[in-house]
Amino acid sequence: MHALAADLFPFCRSITGDGVRATLARMSEEVPIEVHEVPTGTPVFDWTVPEEWNIREAWIKGPDGMEVVNFANHNLHVVGYSTAVHETMSLAELKPHLYSLPDQPELIPYRTSYYNRNWGFCLPHRQLEALGDGDYEVFIDATHGDGHLTYGELFIEGAECEEVLISCHGCHPSLANDNLAGAAVAVELARHLASEPRRLSYRFLFIPGTIGSITWLATNEEKIPNIRNGLVITCAGDAGPVSYKQTRDGNALIDRAMKLVFETSGDEFRIMEFHPYGYDERQFNSPGIKIPVGSLMRSQHGTFPEYHTSADNLDFIKPDRMVDTLEKATAAIEVLEHNARYVNLKPMGEPRLGKYGLYGGGGGQRKSDFSELALLWVLNQSDGSKDLLEIAERAGMPFRKILTAARSLEEAGLLRKEEG
Amino acid sequence: MHALAADLFPFCRSITGDGVRATLARMSEEVPIEVHEVPTGTPVFDWTVPEEWNIREAWIKGPDGMEVVNFANHNLHVVGYSTAVHETMSLAELKPHLYSLPDQPELIPYRTSYYNRNWGFCLPHRQLEALGDGDYEVFIDATHGDGHLTYGELFIEGAECEEVLISCHGCHPSLANDNLAGAAVAVELARHLASEPRRLSYRFLFIPGTIGSITWLATNEEKIPNIRNGLVITCAGDAGPVSYKQTRDGNALIDRAMKLVFETSGDEFRIMEFHPYGYDERQFNSPGIKIPVGSLMRSQHGTFPEYHTSADNLDFIKPDRMVDTLEKATAAIEVLEHNARYVNLKPMGEPRLGKYGLYGGGGGQRKSDFSELALLWVLNQSDGSKDLLEIAERAGMPFRKILTAARSLEEAGLLRKEEG
């Protein structure tokens, strides 16, 4: 996953343009992503697909003719969606177009101006402060014009038409945790899901933030009713504890699955209530859409000092943390796949487990933590009113342990799966 | 408010009598209080309006003919509702009629004997201990007889007949926090409410404790159904943190409003569950009345050492604390006035706020605490099922911030207020 993120890192992504296309092309080498192009001007709910932006070259030369900054060195140097410019101006005229972080003087900030036409450069504050008076030559070779909004989609069909949505924003340029790590985790998750038989269908979206989800929703309204649960995967690779932001109502299956996975993992974790700021979960959870989409991450956007700066680089994302994020997502999806109601077929007292080879043998043991405990939980709770997730929640046990118990009991003829 | 409390302090209030009349007369200079007189003997539910008590003079002279205590110096010196007496008696005969506080030997306690006819004096324990043997002359010039129970009422009519009740007990003599501070806050609240357009109607009661609320309820039963929320204001001026005692069921609008106001104030506060001891909220919340009346206070009765002693004087109540109590009450009433359900008219994804001048401009900001957050909360939650109070509770934001967001969105045509 880290290698894929490294390959994607240099591309200059934005909400439109060739950087997005290059990114999707590289990801398509891993999994069969379908690339969609939506024309500029397409009305999408309250929005309109914007003009496509492409940039080829950008730099500032100082009074001495030396380059001050060059887009070729780091694509954060140019404010996203900057207009073309080629002028010579005084430092005073230039300064309103320069962005830096006084509190983090070595870092380049990330800035965009999608809907107000403007141009600008981002640079370390220390470099900004060192600029002397004189004439500066400013050059941006960028185009705005009719084109397309480009996004990737990957549909993995299951036995049922009920879908799980996995969405990653792919509009940020060279920022690793936000969100190449998320995209890399999603690609691996897709590969894993495609490799196994599955009950549910899965839809992966690799889209620009906000306008991308709005565009997809507006052009795929007929698909919305089948999507019952979803995850935005973002900031998936930093060293912070794994975190989950709940869906709008906080009681979707994905919310309960993720909570159980976190609580039974033994790892530090954080669960946050829904709030209407963040990534594309804002759009999926809007009152007219109401797809319950949670957000899986490590550190939350805006809460780590590297956020939206040149310090969010490939060193900032850790291979083992991406693996951990992937495992947590996989475990939660296992719950969605296999949760079901079972009915105890010998509900009068406990069955004699020894008859079925399900008993460890020997009474009077000294341990209160009996290994058949999952069997006993499933037998006790399976009166048809509770599903395996509820049993696992109540038992405080990993879902897999409860699922294994249910399957053992089913094989022994002690349990029957309820349909529907 | 402190000045009004100071003017009212010297009057000798009780559950009936001229002290109450003088108090209401002085308050009527501030707001147009209507004074009601209910005759002695009027049956009021399980009670009867008692005889009116008036006192003119009371003192004890010692064996040396010098005054030991004199009602003219402090009206706490006489037990409320004391009968007339003029006798000479030994110290041993006198002592059962003397009340003091051994643990607070400098303070005069507050005592009453409304329903057992008796007489008594209250004095500092140190003074009691210093009394020598000999004959004491005791004199109380007081009358019990047919008269009236006097109370004040102020009705501020709103656009709707739904009422909010504000009640203060006014039966305590020279005790400042309990409850001249409450009365002063209520007077200012009434003045404020009368000065603005309002949806709801407000009914203020200035009544003697227990018998006053029972009398009002028994003689105004037809008004009860319109009263949907209420507040007893008491002990409103001491330096303790602001406190709220919930209504009987704890889920009235006033309970939620007060909780939100407290929680979003940044101030220390305390919320107590309902319990059937306290002031007139006991009567309003009785099972046959069921008006949800909470109680707004600072320190709770009986929990501060100055309670029901001469130390509950004008120094004990703080002008800034009375202002704070008033502001909290006003903020809670703002919730009652303006709470409503709104419907998002562009519910598919988020509307593009920039189109309506509602967006700060510029993506990629570094702050997670976005200033448009209230707009986003209102948009996200306004599916017609949630009102502004629920949204503010969930967002953890002051009601006014959510209300302002709703009004901005309504002006932009993005939100519609639901009727009823």
Added chain:
Amino acid sequence: MHALAADLFPFCRSITGDGVRATLARMSEEVPIEVHEVPTGTPVFDWTVPEEWNIREAWIKGPDGMEVVNFANHNLHVVGYSTAVHETMSLAELKPHLYSLPDQPELIPYRTSYYNRNWGFCLPHRQLEALGDGDYEVFIDATHGDGHLTYGELFIEGAECEEVLISCHGCHPSLANDNLAGAAVAVELARHLASEPRRLSYRFLFIPGTIGSITWLATNEEKIPNIRNGLVITCAGDAGPVSYKQTRDGNALIDRAMKLVFETSGDEFRIMEFHPYGYDERQFNSPGIKIPVGSLMRSQHGTFPEYHTSADNLDFIKPDRMVDTLEKATAAIEVLEHNARYVNLKPMGEPRLGKYGLYGGGGGQRKSDFSELALLWVLNQSDGSKDLLEIAERAGMPFRKILTAARSLEEAGLLRKEEG
């Protein structure tokens, strides 16, 4: 209670056999227990009543002809349900049949092998380690064969057919806390209940664990619907804080009663959620039976080092702790007996308690903890929707205090008990 436990201690109990009969015979001297015998082979749900086991003699003699262990010294020395054996064997052949506790080298463990035919001895680890090579003579004079499962039952009829079940397992040999203490508490509880008029009926079971409750349930199915609450009493005498394990759904009357008793006792306590491991509550709470049976104990099985060892002896159980367990059980049963809904007959405001002799007299007291508080709670909450238990829970007062208040108000004509 300790004396009864001491008398019962030496008998070699198991899930069947003469030790159980001797135990029940001794208990029958205290209360009129009815002894039931269920024949071997009787099908009981998924189980079958096992062969009866009786043991007369058992020992191991070492290479020097000296006794290594002898059942006559401690009945824990023989694994429960050991088959007969008389052989001479090397230490290596013997060792798989010897059980000890390496971490508690001075104690004899308790072991059984009910459903796998085998034989074995239990002994202190220190003794096991000291055994030298050579030939050991092993002798167990025990029989397995058709016989009976023996249990005791005591039914105390009340005015209503609704029953409370009290169950104790009686299948453990010389283990005092597990469960002679529980049996002794149950016997005293039965004696107490039989001595007073009662509304409810009580059914006490003294049964072997698991197979006993399954046998009783399978052979008494028609009695199940009348049983609405129950308690397993176990580990009732150790020095640990009193503990309660909830019923399957955790919301039965017995759960709420026990919680109130604990919370208002001022004693340290522990309440555990239901889990499907433990004693016979597992069977009673199974999904086909659904009798809400909680478990009253002090330390939980498996959590104290003396558990299932020879250290669980008569010194380990404390007379005062058994009394405390009994008192808690009695108090909870008082709730079951007397909980009822009452209706306030003077619900408009508070009645004037003084008229009925229910008021302490004198207003203006300085204490916030008013002694008539229970009266006020009952009056305030008795609108017909809440029962005394709910009122006591809300008031945080002992049930008896609320019950006393209700009865006083009923006598005064202020309250009426609701039927049904």
